Amino acid sequence: MQAGSGGTCKAFLSHSYRREGCRQCSVGSFSFAVLAERRREPCLIEGGLRTVKNYKQTAADVLRLVGGDKNVTHLEHCSTRLRFTLADPGKADAAALKKTPGVMGVIASGPQCQVVIGNDVIEVYDELVKMGSFNAAAAAAPAPAGKKNIGGIILDYMVGIFQPLVPAIAGAGVLKAVLTIFTTFGILASTDVVYQVFYNVADAALYYLPILVAFTTATKFGCNKLVAVALAAAMISPATSTLLATEGGARFFGLSIQNIGYTGQVFPSILIVIFMAVLEKWCNKWCPKAIRVFFVPMFCFAVAFPVGLLLLGPLGYNIGSLLTAAILGLYNTLGWLAVALVAAILPFMISLGMHKALVPYAVASIADPGFDMLYLPASLAHNISEGGACLAVALKTKDENLRSTAISAGISGLFGITEPALYGVTLQRRKVTISVVLSSFIGGLFIGLMGVKGFAAVGPGIASMAMYIDPANGMNFIWACVGFAISVAASFILTFILYKDEEDAPAASAPASAPASSPAKAADATVYSPLAGTAIPLTSVKDEVFSQKILGEGVAVIPSKGELYAPADGQIASVFDSKHAISMTTDAGVDLLMHIGMDTVKLEGKGFTPLVKNGDTVKKGQLLMKFDIDAIKAAGFDTTTPVIVTNNEDFAVKPVADGAVAPGAALLKLEAVQ
Numbered sequence: 090m091q092a093g094s095g096g097t098c099k100a101f102l103s104h105s106y107r108r109e110g111c112r113q114c115s116v117g118s119f120s121f122a123v124l125a126e127r128r129r130e131p132c133l134i135e136g137g138l139r140t141v142k143n144y145k146q147t148a149a150d151v152l153r154l155v156g157g158d159k160n161v162t163h164l165e166h167c168s169t170r171l172r173f174t175l176a177d178p179g180k181a182d183a184a185a186l187k188k189t190p191g192v193m194g195v196i197a198s199g200p201q202c203q204v205v206i207g208n209d210v211i212e213v214y215d216e217l218v219k220m221g222s223f224n225a226a227a228a229a230a231p232a233p234a235g236k237k238n239i240g241g242i243i244l245d246y247m248v249g250i251f252q253p254l255v256p257a258i259a260g261a262g263v264l265k266a267v268l269t270i271f272t273t274f275g276i277l278a279s280t281d282v283v284y285q286v287f288y289n290v291a292d293a294a295l296y297y298l299p300i301l302v303a304f305t306t307a308t309k310f311g312c313n314k315l316v317a318v319a320l321a322a323a324m325i326s327p328a329t330s331t332l333l334a335t336e337g338g339a340r341f342f343g344l345s346i347q348n349i350g351y352t353g354q355v356f357p358s359i360l361i362v363i364f365m366a367v368l369e370k371w372c373n374k375w376c377p378k379a380i381r382v383f384f385v386p387m388f389c390f391a392v393a394f395p396v397g398l399l400l401l402g403p404l405g406y407n408i409g410s411l412l413t414a415a416i417l418g419l420y421n422t423l424g425w426l427a428v429a430l431v432a433a434i435l436p437f438m439i440s441l442g443m444h445k446a447l448v449p450y451a452v453a454s455i456a457d458p459g460f461d462m463l464y465l466p467a468s469l470a471h472n473i474s475e476g477g478a479c480l481a482v483a484l485k486t487k488d489e490n491l492r493s494t495a496i497s498a499g500i501s502g503l504f505g506i507t508e509p510a511l512y513g514v515t516l517q518r519r520k521v522t523i524s525v526v527l528s529s530f531i532g533g534l535f536i537g538l539m540g541v542k543g544f545a546a547v548g549p550g551i552a553s554m555a556m557y558i559d560p561a562n563g564m565n566f567i568w569a570c571v572g573f574a575i576s577v578a579a580s581f582i583l584t585f586i587l588y589k590d591e592e593d594a595p596a597a598s599a600p601a602s603a604p605a606s607s608p609a610k611a612a613d614a615t616v617y618s619p620l621a622g623t624a625i626p627l628t629s630v631k632d633e634v635f636s637q638k639i640l641g642e643g644v645a646v647i648p649s650k651g652e653l654y655a656p657a658d659g660q661i662a663s664v665f666d667s668k669h670a671i672s673m674t675t676d677a678g679v680d681l682l683m684h685i686g687m688d689t690v691k692l693e694g695k696g697f698t699p700l701v702k703n704g705d706t707v708k709k710g711q712l713l714m715k716f717d718i719d720a721i722k723a724a725g726f727d728t729t730t731p732v733i734v735t736n737n738e739d740f741a742v743k744p745v746a747d748g749a750v751a752p753g754a755a756l757l758k759l760e761a762v763q
Contacts, residue, residue: 144209147191148216151204154189156180158221162200165690166214170634172690173202194639196632205634211666249309249719250359251449254301255546258452259553261294262545266555273563298456299325299351299358306359309723312366316386320365321358323394324351324402333398341395347403353456355449356412357405361397365389409453416450420463425537431467432533433526436475439511451546465543465556469569470532470576472549474525475510476502477580482514482521486590490658494710503577505550516751517617524583532576539568614677614740616757617709619656620730622648624746624756627731632687635731640682642742643733644756653683653714654752655707656732668697671713672735679759680736685716687727696720710753732756 152158155173160181163174175181181202186195191213194205206213268288271277277284294301303321307314323329332339333348340346351357372385420427447464454461479499483492491514498510515521542565543549545556557569618624623646630636630645659675669689672682685697696717701707721728734742740759750756 144191144212145216147189147206147209148213148220150189151186151192151213152217152220154182154186155202155204161221164214164217166210170196170210171204171206171214171217173204175200175202178202194634194637196634203634205639246309247449249723250302250305251355251452252719253305253308254298254452255448257294257301258298258455259545259547261291262455263547263553263555264291266544266558269558269560270555272560273558295456296352297325298353298355298452302355302358303362306362307366309719310363310366312362312369313386313389316369316389317362317365320361320390320393320397324357324361324397329398341399344399346398349403349406351402351406354406354409355453355456356409357397357402360401360405360408361393364396364401365393368392409457412450413454413457416454416463425534425540427463428467428470428537429530429533431463432470432474432529432536435467435471435529436511436516436522436525439507448546455544455546460542460544460559461546462540462542465546465549466536466541466569466572467529467533469541469543469549469557469572470536471525471529472502472505472507473573473576474502474528474532474580475507475515476500476504476550477528477577478502478521478525478584479510479514481524481581481584482518482588485585485588488590490708491590494708503551505548505553507548511751517753518588520587520589521584524580524587528576528580528583531579532572535575536569536572539564539572541565541569541572613761614657614675614679614759615755616675616679616681616732616734616759617656618646618746618750618752618754618756619654619683619713619732620646620648620652621650621751622646622730623748624744624750625729626744626747627733630687630729630731631727635684635733641733641735641737642744642757643731644744644746645729645731646750646756647729648685648718651716651718652712652752653685653716653730655709655711655713656681656683656756657709659707661701661703661705661707661713663703664699664701666694667692668694668699668714669716671699671701673707677759678736678739678761679734682733682735683713683730684733685714685728685730686721687729689721689726692721692724692726696724734759738762 151171152161155161156175156177157180160176161173162176163172165172173181178197178200181197183195183197183202186192186204191206191209192204196203196205264287268277268284268291272279272284279285279288299321300318303317304314307317330350333346338345338348368389369385372388373381376384376388423430451461451464476499479495479502483495483499486492486495495514498514501507502510515525541557542559543556544559545553547553547556549556554566554569554573557566559565625645625647627638627643627645628636634640635643635645653671655673657675657677657679659673659679659681662672662674662680664671667690669686669692670682670684672680674680689697698715699713700715701711701713707713718728734740734757739762741762743758743760744756745758746754746756
């Protein structure tokens, strides 16, 4: 093509748009290639010299069409778009912006104007910041949270409060179990100073549980943590206990205070801190700033503590008692069958995130009455069944990749970590899932019949079996070990009998990876779900960039668990600086974008923990990212995660998932365009 001919580079138009752009004219990057392919624009060639895209010109055009730098009060970017906050939205010309070379789309809503650039967004942003004094560092207000039902709201808050407590409670419980072992075998006596030192620190996590709960509740509700902790400490202080035990009962302005011991209780602290958070917010609205630093805490102390003693403390105590009574009632009604049933349905509860609803019960039960006879025993049967099933798959499969995954997942399962097994092996394979359900039921049946009790809120496995040591009943630990053996044996045998590669494979494996020096040739492929959750059509996403498929075809997943897995074998193209999105190219030549949440770029990486970096080679089912769903929702953001095929001209894309999905479930079927 000659300079100035106005023609289009044929090599450019026929080339699959990867990051390297056109091989013959060296034009561009990902998004410019998309744009040229869609609009048939000429390559940027001037005077016969092949040049790269002019980011400076694109930035200048965009800035001019949003009304100039004086009209921009805030500017930031996410993984694909520029986000402007405009002083006068009427000055922006959205129609002209959409026609600007380098712009893939425009979304304007009130003062917010989003200009979709694609993967060149960082380069264009860098040019923009050189052109004006934008307040790019200002904190953006969180977007309003989507509508949720009352049950979902309560569960979200309960998980946010109780989940952070688990390490302390679990560590304390296991330490107590180890001390029991030492005393049983005569290594230590309960009167020894060494024993008492370790026992006291283990007991403190349960004795002062109201204080720990106050801290996590204050964190969840965004109120003063130290004031919350002080209120909880006052509820369990020896002076308060002495006051409540006054002969004839304590009275406050003529009102009787119930004599309740709050040590080890959780719900009284939760209610008091929630009440204190409301007080603090209300007081901050009218209290002069000059005295706010001491007056607001004083006001909270003076009001929340008496209300806690008179009303909220007894109410919380009764809630905890009713919850424990309800669970124990289920156990007493169904007996051993309850443990077996819970164990059998745990694979599905975990995949949907529903098992988190049992965490508050487990923590409360460990505090009072001091043990759990349902969830923790059932978890033992399920966890070990996952491990045994994976080891059977590893022994029987001829797929080397699956064998490697199954071995590591099986070992993790035996140690109480089931996610690699669930999402990498079992839930993808029907007969393996059946084996796990049956063996969990069998193991749970025996454990329930023996009345096994758990004494620490930790994931049951080899390393934590001490959690089943009962100082008053030595057989509790023995029966737990027998249940362990039954579960692993049943799952291994059932899986070994039922599983066959050719009958139970989730899908054909992706083609072998092409050499790194050249892009992969497009081939028919399957993209698997990188998340556990609920799949929805892309058109249902509350963001026009995705719902209008500006970036490409795909499916969105509403995640139930904060873990992002590789949807196929391939190479990581980019882990975005804001950590909320990852793009990759699969071995079959599919360019994928996984964008966690809507507008989550505003979190500036908070709540996201990438486990891979640019250029890493990954295998299907490999954990790529951990993210805190509760923190993202608490900040007011939608966690819906689009999974987009960005090189649609290479493939005919067909979504095949709708509803509940597990990592590794088929999400998209792709047929290569010849």
